[in-house]
Amino acid sequence: MTDLHTIRVTVNGTTYERTVEARMLLSDFIRHELGLTGTHVGCEHGVCGACTVLFDGQPVRSCLMFAVQADGHEIMTVEGLAPEGEMHPLQEAFHEAHALQCGFCTPGFLMTLKPFVETHPNPTEEEIRKAISGNLCRCTGYQHIIEAVKLAIKKIHHTDA
Amino acid sequence: MKPPAFKYYAPSSVEEALALLAEHGYDAKILAGGQSLIPTMNFRLAQPGVLVDLNRVSELAFIRPADDGGLLIGAMTRHVQVETSDLVAQRLPLLHETMPFIAHPQIRNRGTYGGSISHADPAAELPAITVTHRGKIHLRSTRGSRWVDADDFFVGLFTTALEPDEMVVEIALPPLPPRTGWAFDEFSRRHGDFALVGVAAAVTLDPAGAVEDARLVFMGVGDRPMKGDTAVALLRGQVPSADLIEEAATRAAQEDIDPFGDVHASAAFRRHLAAVLAKRVLTRAVERANR
Incomplete structure (x- = not known):
């Protein structure tokens, strides 16, 4: 009982047309159909946050959506954060503040944080902790990630300082 | 960790969705936000033959003022919309x-009010809040339409009054009366995890400062939202002193709930948390009612 659907999805500005099975998860579509393996798959039940992508600009867990639901929508993955060869201020900040070790969780953190840092010029530390509460990191103990968020916000909003 | 095969439909109107439910009934599941259903399918705990996806039914996403001063909330209204709504902040x-306690930001971007109450997880926030507000739930099928009181909607573990061909279309939440204070709190291992216990309270004082009416609803300590009627009976008609609130909270945690033990917490610890949290929310509700 293969239920096939043809979908058109815009990912990182490029529109793709593919025929997918209804049961294909959006995370698998991004990785296996489009070959964008920057989106990582951890738990596949919505707990770890590694597969977070932007869906119409909002962070969502791509393992908790079907690809067929993305028909006509826009997705951004970690590959779309900055042009080839460049880094988004958030990525620079993660690098400079040592906010990653193994890096498995990093794409999920970056996609969760992109809208947050853009819309929060002066967050409290508690707000930052709440913003990343849906992403698990087993290496850093989170403190360096929080430092990176502060640094990224400085880069984005307070360049004169 | 991959869902089993199913037939997928994405209707664009309520009428179309109801026709699909009438046709497929027991085989069909409604896909709302999917934040509980899809993990359940990934684990293959649920294997529906048909999914009716409501995400393109835009007429079900709304927050509207109701004539009684409360709100009507469409079933497909996402948590983030409720969380950031000025109308909700003013009226409810x-x-x-309570909204920021629900899971994580990514989940709140997808999860829906109607989906949460239809799933009826006894540890979820919105079923408890809907009961606390004495809300009414609007159900529709091709056979007709009916309103069900929140008390009658939640009938057991993940079980509601919904018939297989029915769906929730909107939720009516009346406002809390004047001179009413309110509070919600929960205890979880990490912010955003399912709470071990959560409690909502609303206390209405008469002009003399005695309790005219009270509501106390627990989550995570029974097969559905559990009402602290013992506490309410103790409080009613009395001036709520600290001692009386403590007694009411303790008695409710002994008599009104049915906690289970699991790997996260024993039943005894959940009962202890229920008493502590009930005291905390009742105290805060009384303070706010006095303001």
Whole structure:
């Protein structure tokens, strides 16, 4: 009982047309159909946050959506954060503040944080902790990630300082 | 960790969705936000033959003022919309205060009010808040339409009054009366995890400062939202002193709930948390009612 659907999805500005099975998860579509393996798959039940992508600009867990639901929508993955060869201020900040070790969780953190840092010029530390509460990191103990968020916000909003 | 095969439909109107439910009945599941259903399918705990996806039914996403001063909330309204709604903040402050406790930001971007109450997880926030507000739930099928009181909607573990061909279309939440204070609190291992216990309270004082009416609803300590009627009976007609609140909270945690033990917490610890949290929310509700 293969239920096939043809979908058109815009990912990182490029529109793709593919025929997918209804049961294909959006995370698998991004990785296996489009070959964008920057989106990582951890738990596949919505707990770890590694597969977070932007869906119409909002962070969502791509393992908790079907690809067929993305028909006509826009997705951004970690590959779309900055042009080839460049880094988004958030990525620079993660690098400079040592906010990653193994890096498995990093794409999920970056996609969760992109809208947050853009819309929060002066967050409290508690707000930052709440913003990343849906992403698990087993290496850093989170403190360096929080430092990176502060640094990224400085880069984005307070360049004169 | 991959869902089993199913037939997928994405209707664009309520009428179309109801026709699909009438046709497929027991084989069909409604896909709302999917934040509980899809993990359940990934684990293959649920294997529906048909999914009716409501995400393109835009007429079900709304927050509208109701004539009684409360709100009507469409079934497909996402948590993030409720959380950030000025109308909700003004008219339903208890709901506003509770929203950030629901899971994580990514989940709140997808999850829906109608989906949460239809799933009826006894540890979820919105079923408890809907009961606390004495809300009414609007159900529709091709056979007709009916309104069900929140008390009658939640009938057991993940079980509601919904018939297989029915769906929730909207939720009516009346406002809390004047001179009413309210509070919600929960205890979880990490912020955003399922709470071990959560409690909502609303206390209405008469002009003399005695309790005219009270509501106390627990989550995570029974097969559905559990009402602390023992506490309410103790409080009613009395001036709520600290001692009386403590007694009411303790008695409710002994008599009104049915906690289970699991790997996260024993039943005894959950009962202890229920008493502590009930005291905390009743105290805060009384303070706010006195303001």
